[in-house]
Amino acid sequence: MNIRAIIFDLDGVICFTDRYHYQAWKQLADRLGIYFDEKINNRLRGVSRMDSLNIILEQSSKEYSEEEKSIFAEEKNGIYVKLLNQMSTSDLSDEVRETLEALRAAGYRMAIGSSSKNTKLILSRIGLAQFFDAISDGTNITRSKPDPEVFLKAAEMLHERPENCLVVEDAKAGIQAAYDGGFYSAGLGEAAGHGHVTWPIKEFSDLKRLLIS
């Protein structure tokens, strides 16, 4: 095994924007009179904005046109971006910052592999705008996780092969994407329970134990 680079998922791994996604989707669902709870929200991890909306609309008896759906997705994103704009460097935990710094000092190259089109905004809010060697996100992919595209693009940007990269994920869809792309993976939370995860981990800082000898 020769891991030279690490590709991090963003939401649920580097920072906890999942609660802002929940608040924004909940506001939209309430306005439309559609049932939505934390359990449904869990199914949205790593899933693109439009695919997330389609999951939420499964609870509705109404059929919506593609035009209506893009208006709803825009509305949710407007609420979400307002919440993101309240984030600051204090939303980056000491654990994540120290672990990233230790991995960098150990010589690993690092990238982001996120489905979010708001990746750059989030990274700049939490003070990591300049930290990563590459950013592959919702703005450069055509297929969302569990498709491996976002990680394959990140590896390409780093000039590394998948078998030399570790993907760190919190979503089962992300572990599936890593597996299908030929990457090693470390899974946090529900991702730790995926049948194809290489290393289930409990905390982000476990990466030091795994990768630094």
Ligand code: B16
């Ligand atoms: P946006 P990740 C994902 O981020 C989120 O987990 C998912 O809930 C969200 O729908 C998706 O990004 C798209 O986000 O609406 O900002 O483009 O986990 O892949 O970093």
Ligand code: MG
């Ligand atoms: Mg995630």
